[in-house]
Amino acid sequence: MAEDSGDTVAKTDLGESSLERNAQARRRFLRGAVALASGAFLLSIGIADKFFRFFFGPRLSQSEEGELLETRLKRMQETVALKQLELERQHNNYIFVAELSDLQATTGKYFIDYELRPALAFVGRDGVPILLSAKCTHLGCTVGNQVNERNQVLCPCHVSYFDIETGKPNPGAPAKLPLEHISWVLMNKERRIIAGRSADGKGTGNLSGNYPPDTAVYIVKNTESVS
């Protein structure tokens, strides 16, 4: 009986300490849960605040607004200029590329051809212009405009070098076809054609390389116009 009673006491003690441990664990869990919930609540307020501001939209200072508007207008002007080029190519038989004196042998001048593709204009060693399509014949990247010591320009996409005189790619290049030549004419300041060369290489007029100072280079819509 006494033993029974002792056992009961021991069991009761055990039960109480277990209950106490459970209560402590519960308190710890609750404290943890409250801390986590508070953290989550604060975090969600922070996130909600950020997202509210996202939808509300930024409120820029006057100078920021001005700067942004200026950039936007500049880009609009560039877009308008491109559209004008497009219209010009529909209406005009000759399109101005550059003053001959502005063309260089080592750095090409980019322009847009009649098909609205990028093209390059150089002046050759003989003083006669060279006009080439800048659309790589491999996969259509725009080739670079810097001429290397071998008289070539580079397409950086898949590394093809093109001779600017012949348009031909270097042996082993991914591009197999030459860059297309573009028909051009030279006009003097009275807008009279003094020389020209069609895409297939046929030349006409004065191709000596000696031209008056105000000579300008034009591309030609119809190749027949060159002759």
Added chain:
Amino acid sequence: MSSATIFGAVAKFFNERFPVEKLNFQSMVQQKTVPVHRMSWGYYMGGLTLFFLMIQVGTGLLLLFYYEPTVNDANLSVEYIMNHVSVGAVVRNMHAWSSSFMIFFALVHLISAFAMKAFTKPREITWIAGVLLLFITFALGFTGYLLPWNQIAVNATKVGLQALDATGAYLPGVLSRVPHIVRETFQGEATVGQVTLTRFYALHVVILPLALAVLLFVHLVLVQLHGMSQGIDREAKKRELFFPFFFVKDLSVWAAVFFVVFFLSLCVPFDCFLPFPLLDPYNALGATPPDIKPEWYFYFLYYPLELLPFWAVLLGTSTVVVVLFLTPWLFRKSSRRTLRYLALAASAYLAAMTLFGQQIYELVKR
């Protein structure tokens, strides 16, 4: 063979692939189990891809509030999102990082499903839907790349479209015109311009996501109907219930990767990942920037294009595409060991081209 027999065979095929009697809570939720074995990690890959898709949808919707799909404003609007909009930079970074993760996990999912032979009867349609989903994911990457309208993006798009066009030279007869017509349809005008941007935008935010949603629905319903594939040669000794046990694990992995993506987006702008930050807007009169490359997930195609003749790359790519679609029948009798070796070889190729493509290129070209 009579028409009744043919109809019967077709009906049997679809009955086996779409066991609609399993379209109930008990089969799809209460009884769904996942085998536990050494390849079990493979079961997380599809879920992870889905999770990154969810991030893409969420962040993509947020970007729609500010992005303007015009050649005039596209680049500026991305700049505006990055510099002025509250959490705009994080949202855009998450969209960019998550797109990379999504493609990565879609590839790992495909390769691991292949290694686990998860394409055999009755899962053929699940596999084909998965392959189509992977292609749509790549298409989303390609179309999304153009949207910031910078010099790299426009030139990369030109290259992509031109490569498509170039495939025509290797096709017979009237088919040779098809790639050119497809390119002109996507491009919409003489050169990559406003019409192209509008079309890519429509594809990126409406058409491709809709196609993806339909295919994903089919893919997920079939996964639920057929359950998880066995994955290894012998029946797994242990299986665990999908709900709640595997699902909770899935969620834990999602939480971990979300933390990683969020941390990266917060601290490491995506632009740092590639040496091409949000570049200057496209200039029709400008050169292609030097060292132009596509996104890393196209390296496996880009470097072979650099090194091999176009026809060889085209032949290789077409073969891989055909093999992917015919996998359930071509590898029906292959052992999982063989499939694992093939999967390892494919992974090694992808990893080598992605990580060491430039070095391989320089080595070969030297």
